[in-house]
Amino acid sequence: MNQLYHWTGGRDREAEMNWVKLFLVLVVLLIGYADLLTTNRILELGFGEANPFMHLAQTWFGVWWLIPKLGFTFVVMALLWRSKNVYNIALVVAFCSTPVINNLLLIAGAS
Numbered sequence: 001m002n003q004l005y006h007w008t009g010g011r012d013r014e015a016e017m018n019w020v021k022l023f024l025v026l027v028v029l030l031i032g033y034a035d036l037l038t039t040n041r042i043l044e045l046g047f048g049e050a051n052p053f054m055h056l057a058q059t060w061f062g063v064w065w066l067i068p069k070l071g072f073t074f075v076v077m078a079l080l081w082r083s084k085n086v087y088n089i090a091l092v093v094a095f096c097s098t099p100v101i102n103n104l105l106l107i108a109g110a111s
Helices: 002-008 011-044 052-082 086-110
Strands: none
8 A cells, every 4th residue: 555655646645635535625505504504593582693793694685694604604615624733624614613603502591
């Protein structure tokens, strides 16, 4: 296997890492969608938006506040795709999941 890796110049590992990177970037999209759903549920329960930037977007855009939210999600996805370090991408994905976890805890506590 080491000889194959040597002969291909490491391309097999690069291709494998590209699949991992694609998976992680798509997970960011799913997390962004989950954040939209859970935030809408929290707003229905009468809570407010904790993120000051999204609160401002909700104030300015009303029901269309999801446009800047999705725009930010796509910017994060593009920046992550440019990264060469899969471990850093995984760290950012974990960080992006924290608002969704917090929203789920708030929803569970309100039920």
